[in-house]
Structure formats: C-alpha cells, structure tokens
C-alpha cells in the first residue's frame with residue numbers, strides 16, 4: 684500500500700540559478716543580450732539570451748517575464764517602504780507633540796532659569 688496523496692503537485696522546476704528580473708549575465712559567465720523573437724508562436728516578443736546563443740544549457744528568458752518579476756519585487760519593496768513611512772509619520776507626530784509640550788512649558792516658565 685503506497686499512499687502518496689500528501690505530495691503536493693508543486694514541483695516547479697526552477698531554471699538552474701536564474702536570477703529574478705532582467706538578467707545581465709548567463710550562469711556560464713557570458714553577458715546576456717536582448718533580441719526579438721521571430722518564431723511563429725512568439726512573434727516580436729523580446730527575450731534575453733546568453734551571448735553563446737540559444738541553447739538549453741544557457742540562459743534564455745522572455746523580457747516580459749523579467750519585467751513581471753521586477754515589478755513584483757518592486758511592489759513588495761514599496762509596501763515595506765510604505766510601512767516604514769507610516770511608522771516614521773507616527774514618530775514625527777509624537778515628537779512634534781512632545782516639542783509642543785516642551786515649548787509651552789518653557790514659555791510658561793519665563794526666564795527664571797537665568798542666573
């Protein structure tokens with residue numbers, strides 16, 4: 684009896700160590716270049732490819748997929764930054780109130796601290 688029902692079908696095979704976003708270099712060290720596809724299935728589609736040419740062992744990535752990845756990364760970066768900004772705003776508000784309290788307190792005291 685072999686029950687393998689718990690195995691999730693999510694065995695997405697990643698391309699070697701392809702970086703996210705627009706690639707600058709193939710994993711073989713060769714710089715990437717961009718070109719436009721001329722195939723019937725993907726006419727006019729921009730892609731990045733290893734300088735050694737189109738080969739399964741070398742990098743090949745559609746430019747639109749690169750851009751989607753970049754936008755996804757930037758989105759999460761921005762949402763993190765927005766959280767930081769709202770925290771900073773709260774801190775600034777708190778500090779402004781503190782300064783106001785200090786100012787009104789020192790105004791009330793007058794110049795009695797002078798000696």
Ligand SMILES: [Zn+2]
Pocket residue numbers: 709710711712713733734735740741742
């Ligand atoms: Zn390569």
